[in-house]
Amino acid sequence: MKNKLIAANWKMNLDSEQSEQLFEQCAELAKCISPTLVICPPATYLQTGNKRLANSGAFLGAQNVNQNRAGAFTGELSANMLKDCGCKYVIVGHSERRAQFGENDELVAEKVKILLDNHLIPILCIGESETQRHLGLTDSFVTYQIDSALALVDESQIHKLVIAYEPIWAIGTNKTASITHIEQTMSTIVKHLINKYQQNVVDKSIHVLYGGSVSDKNCEAILSLDVVDGCLVGGASLDFNKFEKICRANVQPLATAQ
Numbered sequence: 001m002k003n004k005l006i007a008a009n010w011k012m013n014l015d016s017e018q019s020e021q022l023f024e025q026c027a028e029l030a031k032c033i034s035p036t037l038v039i040c041p042p043a044t045y046l047q048t049g050n051k052r053l054a055n056s057g058a059f060l061g062a063q064n065v066n067q068n069r070a071g072a073f074t075g076e077l078s079a080n081m082l083k084d085c086g087c088k089y090v091i092v093g094h095s096e097r098r099a100q101f102g103e104n105d106e107l108v109a110e111k112v113k114i115l116l117d118n119h120l121i122p123i124l125c126i127g128e129s130e131t132q133r134h135l136g137l138t139d140s141f142v143t144y145q146i147d148s149a150l151a152l153v154d155e156s157q158i159h160k161l162v163i164a165y166e167p168i169w170a171i172g173t174n175k176t177a178s179i180t181h182i183e184q185t186m187s188t189i190v191k192h193l194i195n196k197y198q199q200n201v202v203d204k205s206i207h208v209l210y211g212g213s214v215s216d217k218n219c220e221a222i223l224s225l226d227v228v229d230g231c232l233v234g235g236a237s238l239d240f241n242k243f244e245k246i247c248r249a250n251v252q253p254l255a256t257a258q
């Protein structure tokens, strides 16, 4: 098993006082737990996060990046700016951005490329809709999303990559995917990555996370799966008590489903 990675996606929540307090709590937590923590606040709190998380072992992540290096892109942030703020990770291709901001596969691929070019670690989000799941298209869709998002980068650039499998129907709904669904889909993802990049690259450089209504109640079962290298947590990451329980989950290997 790899060391687990727990990433918090605060989305567009909290004010400066609340975020400062949560950064401080996460910094203390990071000092005494084994999973790697990545905190992705709104962009306006990145600089505070950089100060508060310093020397704690927790990493800072952004929720988005522009695919261009620099220029006349009002309202946007470049990979270089995020690096300047102390970011190490950046979420890309989140289903909320794909659905609400028109981010298509080509754009996601450009964003992955600019991140890797700048030695930032993409947290690439993939996942099927409820309709796709009902039609039995989950596996083909998530593998297609991986291939298209990684189309512009070559293997030598994959020093570190995070893939977050977030079924769209499980995000913010309290409808967590079943353990069987998570295990089957994530096994497909891992096998696909091994075919694409070889086992040792996947073992060494790629974390595959689950996201979608992860809570203090379901985290142990999810994190106990061998194919799950960690979680991307939305709502529950805003409540420190819940987030702490997720980060301290008692992870016991589960019997593998056939």
Ligand SMILES: O=C(CO)COP(=O)(O)O
Pocket: 009, 094, 166, 170, 171, 172, 173, 174, 211, 212, 213, 214, 232, 233, 234, 235, 236
């Ligand atoms: O979208 C998510 C994380 O990126 C998941 O959000 P929830 O944990 O609130 O379902």
